[in-house]
Amino acid sequence: MGNPEETKDLVEKEFLAFPDIAADAINVLLYQGREGTKAENLLAGPTESIYQGEQKLQNQYEDLCKYEIIDGRIRLLYLIANQSRTDGKMLLRKAGYTGGIYRQQYDKKMKEIFPVIELILYWGIPRWKGSRDSCRLFRRHKLSVENWKYIDQLKLHIFEMRYLPKETRELFQSDMRIIVDFLAEGASYRSDRKIIHKAALIRMINVLSGEPVTENIEAWMKNRK
Numbered sequence: 001m002g003n004p005e006e007t008k009d010l011v012e013k014e015f016l017a018f019p020d021i022a023a024d025a026i027n028v029l030l031y032q033g034r035e036g037t038k039a040e041n042l043l044a045g046p047t048e049s050i051y052q053g054e055q056k057l058q059n060q061y062e063d064l065c066k067y068e069i070i071d072g073r074i075r076l077l078y079l080i081a082n083q084s085r086t087d088g089k090m091l092l093r094k095a096g097y098t099g100g101i102y103r104q105q106y107d108k109k110m111k112e113i114f115p116v117i118e119l120i121l122y123w124g125i126p127r128w129k130g131s132r133d134s135c136r137l138f139r140r141h142k143l144s145v146e147n148w149k150y151i152d153q154l155k156l157h158i159f160e161m162r163y164l165p166k167e168t169r170e171l172f173q174s175d176m177r178i179i180v181d182f183l184a185e186g187a188s189y190r191s192d193r194k195i196i197h198k199a200a201l202i203r204m205i206n207v208l209s210g211e212p213v214t215e216n217i218e219a220w221m222k223n224r225k
Contacts, residue, residue, distance in 0.1 A: 005084070007207065008084060008207040009063070009082065011200075011203045011204055011206075011207045012063065012082040012121075012123070012204065012207070013063050013064060013082065014200050014203070015175075015179075015197070015200045015201070015203075015204045016063065016064050016080055016082065016121070017044070017064060018174075018196075018197055018200070019039035019040070019042045019066075020039045020174050020196065021174045021175060021176055021197070022039070022042055022064065022066055022078070022080065023037050023038060023039040023042055023174075024172055024173055024174035024176050025080065025119075025121070025172075025176055026066075026078055026080075026119070027171075028168065028171045028172050028176075029119060029157075029159050029168075030117070030119065030157075032171070033171035037068050037078075041068050041069055041070060041075075042066040042067070042068060042069075042078070043066065043067045043068075043069050044064075044065065044066060044067075045065035045066065045067045045077065063080055063081050063082045064078075064079065064080035064081075064082075065077065065078075065079055065080075066078045066079075066080070073112065074112060074114045075114065076114050076115045076116065076117060077101065077114060077115070077116045077117070078117050078118075078119070079097060079098070079116060079117070079118040079119070080118075080119055080120075080121065081097075081118065081119075081120045081121070082120075082121050082123065083120050083121065083122045083123065083124070083158075084122075084123050084124050085124055086122075086124060086126060086128050086129060086130045087130055088130040088131055088137075089130075089131075089137075090120070090130055090131075090156055090158075091131055091132070091133070091134065091137050091154055091155075091156055092137075094118055094120075094154065094156060095154055097118060098116045098118060101116050102116065117157075118157065119157045119158075119159065120156060120157060120158045120159065121159055121161050122158050122159065122160050122161060123161050123162065123183075123208055124162075125162065127160065127163070128158055128160055130156075131156070132155060132156045132158060133153060133154065133155045133156070134151055134152065134153050134154050134155075135148070135153070138151070161179075161180060161183060162183045162184065163184075164180050164184070166184070169181055169184060174196065175195060175196055175197050175200075175201045177193065178191055178193055178195065178201060178205075179201070179204055179205065179208070182205060182208075182209075183208060
């Protein structure tokens with residue numbers, strides 16, 4: 001299926017694109033299992049934004065973009081990024097993604113203004129040690145207390161999906177529960193949970209475990225019981 005990294009990116013995007021899985025991830029990771037949003041209120045949005053490069057305009061892509069629509073209006077926008085490797089400068093990428101959306105609102109390319117929330121699902125094995133906020137990113141600069149008062153405090157909301165505590169994993173209601181349990185428990189994982197998005201889930205298991213992508217869904221399910 002081509003480049004392994006490109007395949008992994010596509011599989012992760014496909015899995016999170018299902019509204020029930022996106023809503024489940026948002027509710028568990030951001031709202032501790034409460035129904036902060038509903039699948040039926042999430043509408044897929046464009047994942048491309050534009051920024052000014054050195055010589056010309058450049059485009060950048062977020063993995064998933066979901067508008068939350070309430071009573072016909074945009075309440076807020078969720079951006080979900082899948083990350084397989086640690087990235088010490090990820091905070092700057094976030095500033096570009098969210099900044100591009102706010103710029104479009106300022107330029108009246110959108111009918112209304114709304115807040116943006118970005119969460120990063122980190123699927124890698126090494127623990128995330130990169131900067132999660134402005135203070136850590138710029139910690140090597142000799143800045144005074146007065147300087148910090150006027151520096152915008154950006155934050156990364158990173159969730160290490162392989163290391164979620166059991167009490168968090170148990171909050172998932174969608175196929176995401178199978179994914180995070182499998183990552184936590186390894187090859188010995190067994191489950192009799194009902195699978196909703198069978199093909200997408202198996203492809204996700206394959207790429208996260210480093211196995212070739214396969215469509216042998218029934219065999220995998222049989223071995224999980």
